[in-house]
Amino acid sequence: MARILTGLKPTGEITLGNYIGAIKQMITYQEKYDSFIFVADLHALTIPQDPSLLKSRIKSFIAMYIACGIDPAKNTIYIQSENPYIPAISYLLECHTSYGEASRMIQFKEKSRQNRNFSVGLLTYPILMASDILYCDADFVPVGIDQKQHVELARNIAERFNNRYENTFVVPEVLISEAGTKIKDLKDPTKKMSKSESNPQGVISMFDSPIDITSKIMKATTDSDNVIKFDEENKPGISNLMNILSVIDNISLNEIEEMFKGKGYGEFKKYVALKVSNHIKKIQDRYEKIINSKELDDILNKGREKSINLAKEKYQLMCEKLGTIR
Numbered sequence: 656m657a658r659i660l661t662g663l664k665p666t667g668e669i670t671l672g673n674y675i676g677a678i679k680q681m682i683t684y685q686e687k688y689d690s691f692i693f694v695a696d697l698h699a700l701t702i703p704q705d706p707s708l709l710k711s712r713i714k715s716f717i718a719m720y721i722a723c724g725i726d727p728a729k730n731t732i733y734i735q736s737e738n739p740y741i742p743a744i745s746y747l748l749e750c751h752t753s754y755g756e757a758s759r760m761i762q763f764k765e766k767s768r769q770n771r772n773f774s775v776g777l778l779t780y781p782i783l784m785a786s787d788i789l790y791c792d793a794d795f796v797p798v799g800i801d802q803k804q805h806v807e808l809a810r811n812i813a814e815r816f817n818n819r820y821e822n823t824f825v826v827p828e829v830l831i832s833e834a835g836t837k838i839k840d841l842k843d844p845t846k847k848m849s850k851s852e853s854n855p856q857g858v859i860s861m862f863d864s865p866i867d868i869t870s871k872i873m874k875a876t877t878d879s880d881n882v883i884k885f886d887e888e889n890k891p892g893i894s895n896l897m898n899i900l901s902v903i904d905n906i907s908l909n910e911i912e913e914m915f916k917g918k919g920y921g922e923f924k925k926y927v928a929l930k931v932s933n934h935i936k937k938i939q940d941r942y943e944k945i946i947n948s949k950e951l952d953d954i955l956n957k958g959r960e961k962s963i964n965l966a967k968e969k970y971q972l973m974c975e976k977l978g979t980i981r
């Protein structure tokens with residue numbers, strides 16, 4: 656069975672965008688792939704984090720994955736930092752990556768421009784991501800377009816290592832999620848919804864109350880046509896709400912247009928708000944049952960063991976090839 660892997664950084668609360676664009680995709684994939692899903696807490700450290708907040712978020716992310724429908728029987732679920740071989744492999748990969756290659760990453764260029772006092776971790780983080788992917792021989796990595804370049808870097812490093820030292824890694828394929836699953840910020844629908852966004856009004860968290868969700872959707876930025884029609888270029892706000900409704904309610908964009916023919920934005924938004932609130936409330940109820948359960952620790956222990964075994968084996972293979980062995 657081909658292997659697929661995904662990870663989310665605990666840099667904020669899981670958003671509706673993460674749910675639709677990453678978690679829900681993994682729920683579909685878990686039926687036909689050997690699925691790995693983890694919390695990428697080491698990736699969160701490229702910028703300063705509040706330690707106690709980070710600690711509580713790590714477990715909360717795992718509980719939320721499961722509450723959303725990630726099946727522990729079909730997934731290897733783990734916390735990145737609990738596997739010390741991942742950063743060890745990352746270092747070995749760093750030594751096979753040129754500075755020029757790493758500094759050409761678009762995200763590095765953008766983020767290092769925003770904060771001149773950036774950490775070296777910001778430069779090396781795509782190589783840590785390569786380690787996340789390569790240690791377990793993932794065949795597929797589903798990512799948003801923003802991460803495509805990083806998976807390509809992982810491919811290049813894998814090919815280089817394989818060429819120099821013979822077959823060591825599976826060369827991973829990028830799986831770009833389908834159009835329509837990139838959820839936009841509700842206040843500024845020209846940019847994507849992000850969990851590290853500072854204005855919470857544009858972002859729906861999976862922990863928001865029905866009242867907050869309703870208020871955010873009712874205040875979402877739209878055009879003034881008052882026509883419910885899918886047109887991402889000219890009507891990004893309405894199209895975004897249509898995308899959200901379509902995924903949450905399992906209904907096509909055409910059906911939504913039909914349903915709201917001749918109706919106004921107020922009525923449409925109220926409907927979207929109700930559906931999204933109900934959907935998220937059900938997930939939150941499941942979350943409450945999981946977050947403090949012993950089952951959660953059992954799942955994490957099992958995931959840690961499997962992940963460490965695989966990474967240890969890969970690390971030792973690399974060391975043999977490199978000659979760093981007694």
Ligand code: ATP
Pocket residue numbers: 661662663664665666667670672673675676677797798799800802836837838839847848849850851852
């Ligand atoms: P940050 O702001 O810290 O970068 P983020 O919300 O972008 O957080 P990531 O941890 O970077 O989340 O990404 C986790 C996964 O969620 C990735 O697979 C990414 O493609 C997906 N994702 C993130 N934001 C969206 C979005 N708005 N719509 C759809 N998918 C998204």
Ligand code: MG
Pocket residue numbers: 849
């Ligand atoms: Mg991101």
